[in-house]
Amino acid sequence: MNPLLSVDIVRSFRAGRTIRARFSIPKEMEGRILVVTGESGSGKSTLLRMLAGVVSPDAGSIRWNGEPWFDAMTGTDRPVARRRIGYLPQEDTLFPHMTVKENLLFAMEAGTGILKSVFEGRRRTHAGAVDEALSRFGLFPLSAEIPGNLSGGQRRRVSICRMSLREPSLVLLDEPMNGLDPKAKEEIGGLIRRFLSERRVAGIWVTHDPPEAELLEGARASFERLDPESPMAGHSLVMTEGDDPGFPESGRSFLPKDPGGILLSRMPGESMR
Amino acid sequence: MFHSPFGITLMLSFVTASILTLLGAPIAYGIAFSNRLGSVAGEILVSLTLVFPPAVLGYFLMVCFSPDSVFGHLFERVFGHPLAFSFEGLVVASIIYSLPFAVQPLTQSFRSVPSSHLEMARILGAGRLTTFFRVLLPISLPGLLTGWVLSFAHTVGEFGVVLMVGGNIPGETRTLSIEAYEDLLSLDFANARKAVFALLLLSLVSLLGIQLLNRWRRSG
Numbered sequence: 001m002n003p004l005l006s007v008d009i010v011r012s013f014r015a016g017r018t019i020r021a022r023f024s025i026p027k028e029m030e031g032r033i034l035v036v037t038g039e040s041g042s043g044k045s046t047l048l049r050m051l052a053g054v055v056s057p058d059a060g061s062i063r064w065n066g067e068p069w070f071d072a073m074t075g076t077d078r079p080v081a082r083r084r085i086g087y088l089p090q091e092d093t094l095f096p097h098m099t100v101k102e103n104l105l106f107a108m109e110a111g112t113g114i115l116k117s118v119f120e121g122r123r124r125t126h127a128g129a130v131d132e133a134l135s136r137f138g139l140f141p142l143s144a145e146i147p148g149n150l151s152g153g154q155r156r157r158v159s160i161c162r163m164s165l166r167e168p169s170l171v172l173l174d175e176p177m178n179g180l181d182p183k184a185k186e187e188i189g190g191l192i193r194r195f196l197s198e199r200r201v202a203g204i205w206v207t208h209d210p211p212e213a214e215l216l217e218g219a220r221a222s223f224e225r226l227d228p229e230s231p232m233a234g235h236s237l238v239m240t241e242g243d244d245p246g247f248p249e250s251g252r253s254f255l256p257k258d259p260g261g262i263l264l265s266r267m268p269g270e271s272m273r
Numbered sequence: 274m275f276h277s278p279f280g281i282t283l284m285l286s287f288v289t290a291s292i293l294t295l296l297g298a299p300i301a302y303g304i305a306f307s308n309r310l311g312s313v314a315g316e317i318l319v320s321l322t323l324v325f326p327p328a329v330l331g332y333f334l335m336v337c338f339s340p341d342s343v344f345g346h347l348f349e350r351v352f353g354h355p356l357a358f359s360f361e362g363l364v365v366a367s368i369i370y371s372l373p374f375a376v377q378p379l380t381q382s383f384r385s386v387p388s389s390h391l392e393m394a395r396i397l398g399a400g401r402l403t404t405f406f407r408v409l410l411p412i413s414l415p416g417l418l419t420g421w422v423l424s425f426a427h428t429v430g431e432f433g434v435v436l437m438v439g440g441n442i443p444g445e446t447r448t449l450s451i452e453a454y455e456d457l458l459s460l461d462f463a464n465a466r467k468a469v470f471a472l473l474l475l476s477l478v479s480l481l482g483i484q485l486l487n488r489w490r491r492s493g
Contacts, residue, residue, distance in 0.1 A: 054392045081398040093393040097411045106407065111398030166397060 002066035004029055004202055005170065009050060009060035009070070011043070018234030019043035023221060031196055033203040037213045038223030042235040044206040045090070048172040051204070052087050053080035064169070081111055086168030086201070090175035092155055094147035100158050101143040104130045107165040129165065137161040137191070153184030160191050171196060171203040177212055276444040278452035279471050282429055285360070285448060289367040290375070290425035296368070297375035297420055302405065304376070305383035319376045322369060331437030334366050338438070358440040366438040371427045375420035382416020383409060415490040419483060426479035429472065
C-alpha cells in the first residue's frame with residue numbers, strides 16, 4: 001500500500017546551505033499531525049512551501065497516494081491549485097481589501113474562474129456554503145468586517161475557515177500559534193484539532209518553540225544541522241519519535257507510537273489555564 | 274470647450290493618463306516580477322524618456338510619424354490623416370513621454386504586496402489572471418491611481434514634445450503651455466496670465482490628489 005505522502009527532496013540555497021527531507025506519512029496519519037521542529041532558518045517553512053508547490057525542490061520527488069506531485073527526474077511539478085493543500089502560514093494572508101465573507105468566497109471561486117462562477121449561477125451555491133461555514137466557525141457577526149479590523153485570533157479563525165472551504169487533503173501549519181495570546185492559542189488549537197479529526201485530514205505542524213512542540217501529540221521530526229559546528233551548511237529532517245521502518249522505499253516513515261491513541265489531545269494554551 | 278487650449282490640455286492629459294494606466298499595468302507587472310536582469314532592463318527602458326531631451330524625443334517621434342515610415346504610413350491609411358500635427362499624434366507622444374510616471378509607482382506598489390498573499394491566492398486555486406485582477410491589482414490600487422495622477426500632471430505641463438509633434442494648431446493641438454508661450458511672444462500678458470493660472474490650477478489639483486493618495490496609502 002502506498003503511503004499517504006512520501007517525500008525525498010533536496011533544496012540548495014545560494015549561500016551553500018542545503019535542506020534535505022526524506023520521510024513518508026502512512027495512511028494511519030489521517031486526522032493526525034506530524035510535528036516538525038528546528039532552529040530558525042533550518043528550513044521548516046521551506047519544507048512546507050515545497051509541499052504546497054509554491055517552491056520547487058532542486059532534486060528528488062514528492063508523492064501523494066503514489067501519484068507524483070513533484071519529480072525532478074521526469075520533470076513533473078503538479079500545479080499548486082491541483083494539490084488541494086490547506087496552508088496556514090505564520091504571516092497573515094487574509095486579503096486586506098476583501099471582507100471576511102469575500103475572503104471565504106474567494107476560496108470557493110478562485111479555482112472555477114470568476115466569470116464562470118457568476119454565469120453558471122455557482123456564486124449563489126458558493127454563498128450558501130460560505131454562510132454555513134461562517135456559522136460553523138462562529139464568524140457570522142464578522143462577515144462584513146475587513147481583516148484590518150479583526151484581532152489576531154479572529155484573523156487566524158477566518159484563515160482556518162477559509163482553508164476548510166477548499167476541503168484539503170493535507171494541511172500544512174506553519175507556526176499557527178505565532179503571536180497569539182494564551183486564550184487565542186487555546187481557541188485556535190481546539191479549532192485545528194477538531195478540523196483535522198472531523199475531516200480525517202493529515203497535518204504537518206511546524207514550530208520553532210520547544211514548549212509548544214512538547215504540548216503537541218503526534219509523530220515528531222526535527223531539522224538537525226548537517227554540520228554540527230555551523231548552521232550555514234544546512235539541515236536535514238530527522239525523525240525523532242514514532243519511527244516505523246515499514247516504508248523503506250521512501251526513507252523513514254512517521255507513524256505514531258500509538259496509532260490508536262488520540263493525537264492532539266493536548267493543545268498549546270490548554271496547559272496555561 | 275474641448276477645442277479651447279484648456280479643453281485640449283484636459284482631454285489630452287485625461288486620455289494619456291488613462292491609456293498609460295492600462296498599458297502601464299502589464300509593463301509594471303513584467304518589471305516587478307521578472308528576474309533581476311529583466312527587471313533592471315525594463316526599468317532602464319521605461320526610464321529612458323526621463324533623461325532624453327524632449328527635442329531628441331520629438332525628432333524621433335516625427336520620423337516615426339512621417340508618412341514615409343511604416344507606422345506613419347499605416348496610420349494614414351487607416352485613419353485618413355497623418356499622425357503628425359494631430360491630436361492623436363499628441364496622445365501617442367504623451368504616452369511615450371509620460372510612461373515612467375505611470376509605470377514606476379505601480380511597479381513599487383506591486384513589489385510591496387507581500388508574496389505570501391500571491392502564494393495564498395495560488396494555493397486557494399487562483400490562476401495568474403485571477404490573482405492579478407482580484408488580489409494584486411486591488412491591493413495596488415493606490416499605486417495605480419498615483420500613476421494616473423502623476424502622468425496626468427506631467428502631460429498637463431508638457432511643452433517641447435507637444436510643440437514639435439503637434440505644431441501649434443488652434444483648436445486641435447494648441448495646449449495651455451503652448452498658448453502661454455504664444456501669448457508671451459505676442460506680448461499679450463493678460464491672456465498669458467490666464468493660461469499660466471489655468472496650468473497652475475491643474476497642477477495644484479494634481480498635487481492635492483497625490484497628497485490624498487499618499488495619505489490613503491499610509492493609512493491602508
